[in-house]
Amino acid sequence: MKALRVVAGAAGVALMGVGVSLVTDVRDPLDVLVWLGGAVLLHDAVIAPFVLLAGWVLVRGGGRGPVRGALLVAGALTAVALPVLLRPGKTANASVLPLDYPRNWLIAVVTVAVVTVLWLGARGFGRGFGRGRRRPDA
């Protein structure tokens, strides 16, 4: 096991070496470095604190499971939709970005909200039905 770990670790370092040598081959490696650092900075200093704060404020109490689910799924859909929603400028032709993306985003978010409300409703109904049986705290 130990030997396998050492070999895997060494292989990892070697592959990183390949990556570094390929990065230094591009015309301006410094630009790449700036974007790599920028990605970490954007995540660690902006996105992650924002998500943690949103979770701290919104995800609490009895309905925290479904609320967290709704925020997470809607957030994932929004993250994936950002490029098609925000891309500036004219596209190469009419078959690139052919859909009404803001409308689609609304459809997605409304669907997530409806499913969450149904989920909360079904849970409330189930709990009312099983009154007297104490649910373990989540």
Add this chain to the structure above:
Amino acid sequence: MKLRVFPPEFKGRLHDARTATSIGRWLGSAFAVCFVTGLFSHVMQHPPDWLADSIPSRPAWGYRLTQGLHVASGIAAIPLLLAKLWAVYPRLFGWPPVRSVTHALERLSIAVLVAGSLFELATGLLNTAQWYPWPFSFVPVHYAVAWLVVGALLLHLAVKAPEIRAHWTRRSPGTLALPVQDGPDRRSFLAVVGAGVGAVTLTTVGQSFTPLKDLVLFAPRRPDKGPQGLPVNRTAAAARVGGITAEEYRLVVAGPRPYTLTLAELRALPQHEVELPIACVEGWSASARWTGVRVLDLLAGAGAPAHARVRVESLEPRGGYRVSELGREHAHDPLTLLALRVNGEELHPDHGYPARLIAPNRPGVLQTKWVGRLEVLA
């Protein structure tokens, strides 16, 4: 009680090794698929000389599958990466920040892994929308950083192996040592992470998996939107080949016995119909019925040897993909056509009128349009 500002305190649950391991397994699998399919695509587009003749032309749907998987696994990895980073975020503020040289190196490798992972997913997703806000060229940099990420990931797995093993299942010793009351909450969290992955997949995968095309909400393409029901990347206008007429068109076949054909002569040759996908590197793909002359027959007319490679040249005056090469397998596959028609109609100028290459198991950018010359290479 005073709230400490730095280093911050994290009172929320689930920032634990079992949550990180559970998500990490899925994220690692997605990255593995993404890396292998990406490597495959790279080799297809830039084959090293020793490999060029052994790239198989079958299965015909090969590149469609691998590139569809490349983009789908990358998209699936977006919620997984964000959830994984959420789970381990408090470790960023571990105190003291550095305990030893080894610890410093490990943190550095994590920084590379996080930076590279975010970078790859972000640049890849933006590329599918043809949005390039960065100053460098996308393909070589996306390729280079992929190696950096895979190396850092392997190193990370080697370093964390004991912890991963201790939290691999619900009943692993490390998992059992965690507070029991977190179990249901963790399962609920992992289930919604799974739901997030399902949601982003369902709303994008129809761009290549056509049975789900009606569910496409956020993909940059729909496989049935475009002239003649097929998407287009480079239009005839952009390639400056808008005005080719049937009368002036000539196909030059250069080889041991070179010859030239008019469009009428090309149409008079035996026509074959094949069902082949056009599969773009950006992830979308669509199948179509193509009709035209077998490249095999055109080569035979020029006296090409059986092992010959072929250079395919477009009539467009310039462009990164003006010329492509067919390796031995592709050049001699009976499915490889110089197509004149698609889905029963004459090719639209944006699809390469008067004639385009269509070959099995081949990236879309190499399916050269507006073909004016085939050259037999030794």
